[in-house]
Amino acid sequence: MSARATTRRRQLGVTMRKMRARKGMTLEEAGQLVGISKATVSRYETQEGPVKWPIVEALCREYGASEAERKAVVALAKDAKQQGWWSSFADSIPETMNLLLTLEDEAVREDHFNCLYVPGLLQTRSYTEAVQHASEMRLPPKETERLVDIRMKRQEILTRAKPLHLWAILDESVIRRVVGSRDVMREQLSHLLQANESPGVTLQVLPFSKGAHSAAMGSFVILGGPEPSLDVVYVDIHLGSLFMEKEAELDRYRLAFDYLRAQALDMAASSALIERVREEM
Numbered sequence: 001m002s003a004r005a006t007t008r009r010r011q012l013g014v015t016m017r018k019m020r021a022r023k024g025m026t027l028e029e030a031g032q033l034v035g036i037s038k039a040t041v042s043r044y045e046t047q048e049g050p051v052k053w054p055i056v057e058a059l060c061r062e063y064g065a066s067e068a069e070r071k072a073v074v075a076l077a078k079d080a081k082q083q084g085w086w087s088s089f090a091d092s093i094p095e096t097m098n099l100l101l102t103l104e105d106e107a108v109r110e111d112h113f114n115c116l117y118v119p120g121l122l123q124t125r126s127y128t129e130a131v132q133h134a135s136e137m138r139l140p141p142k143e144t145e146r147l148v149d150i151r152m153k154r155q156e157i158l159t160r161a162k163p164l165h166l167w168a169i170l171d172e173s174v175i176r177r178v179v180g181s182r183d184v185m186r187e188q189l190s191h192l193l194q195a196n197e198s199p200g201v202t203l204q205v206l207p208f209s210k211g212a213h214s215a216a217m218g219s220f221v222i223l224g225g226p227e228p229s230l231d232v233v234y235v236d237i238h239l240g241s242l243f244m245e246k247e248a249e250l251d252r253y254r255l256a257f258d259y260l261r262a263q264a265l266d267m268a269a270s271s272a273l274i275e276r277v278r279e280e281m
Helices: 003-023 027-034 038-044 053-062 067-078 085-092 095-106 125-134 141-158 172-176 182-195 247-263 267-280
Strands: 109-114 165-171 201-206 220-224 232-237 240-244
Touching (some): 027 053, 095 141, 095 232, 109 247, 165 172, 201 267, 232 247, 240 247
Parallel strands (some): 109 165, 165 201
Antiparallel strands (some): 109 220
16 A cells, blocks of 8 residues: 555544544444444554545544535545655655655644744755754765755645645744854744745744743644644654644643744734844844
């Protein structure tokens, strides 16, 4: 099975399982309602195996899914075999990145809080290269260039026919940390100022003066689907990546982002601070 299908199937399986659990149905009860076996329902909730979208649609209706949620899930089922632009890189990138790229490809919005680096979707190429070179895991030049190319390609979701909305909150340390060199940082800060003028980007800075804040646990991303029930939280940790989908987990990170949004400077004040830091470089 292709990497694209694997990642789409993972998202589809997780979503189907969540909807059934929300309705409080057993596998057997769900299967009886649409005329399939308990084993088939279970297989649809795993990460592997073919699916028939009419069955997925029937299950969505029995689970009481909203129209937008049903359409999004059925679209996942229909496109389970479709490969994304990153398929040519699939053999050389981790499965967690495959999953992130699939979720990002389906997302309608992304909410980022960053306390170390500029979000990948807003990085310049020079900044990305500097981040890669700073890693303790030294990679061959060609491998580093491939990872940089992937990040640059990802940014096209901001300019696609139906771009997602990116809301990024940056800790002040992000704009003050010199990554690469002062020239690289000046270019990066200029890029952030330009991005904050884009209708699809909302950029705020959380100043040092706010002190302790609600996201002291670190950077995170909320990948938003067409319906809140399809949201996923992504956390990149030193030893890997975490994807969280439980309602309690989602609620915690949504609340944290709301608090951060309230504590951060507004867009105009954020741009003014970024410009001041750029002039100091």
